[in-house]
Amino acid sequence: MAFFRQLVGKILKNFNDRLSVSAAAALAFAVFCVLKAKGKPKFPFVNLSNFMLVLQKKLVEEVIFDGSHILFRCVNQAQWHVTQAEPMIRGKELFKSLVQYRCQFK
Incomplete structure (x- = not known):
């Protein structure tokens, strides 16, 4: 969790620079995809x-x-x-x- 906070802090620092906005957005999207992929898959339950x-x-x-x-x-x-x-x-x-x-x- 501390790593995630540091990562968000770096993204927010770089957000002020217009050249790195797309890089920060891509990094945020990559982090979201990695966290989503680590989650447990959910299957529909049937009787x-x-x-x-x-x-x-x-x-x-x-x-x-x-x-x-x-x-x-x-x-x-x-x-x-x-x-x-x-x-x-x-x-x-x-x-x-x-x-x-x-x-x-x-």
């Missing part, structure tokens, strides 16, 4: 039943299962969704069999 419905209709393109959460991406969408798998699905074998069972019916 497990909605995930099952999308899985049954074969609209799921990619799935990542870490034990407590399921991250998935639907067909022709760039956005990832997350659902909590902890209360119902405990283990990768159960998840794998669930995906195979749901995908065989259509």
Whole structure:
């Protein structure tokens, strides 16, 4: 945080000089982008039943299962969704069999 204060102080000192206004603005924008990139990504949360419905209709393109959460991406969408798998699905074998069972019916 002290580094950020020093950086803002330097930007404000250089702001009086007209030649360095664009450089200070570019520096401020770069700092904002770096701080934004360091933040934790936020995925839209969906219910497990909605995930099952999308899985049954074969609209799921990619799935990542870490034990407590399921991250998935639907067909022709760039956005990832997350659902909590902890209360119902405990283990990768159960998840794998669930995906195979749901995908065989259509």
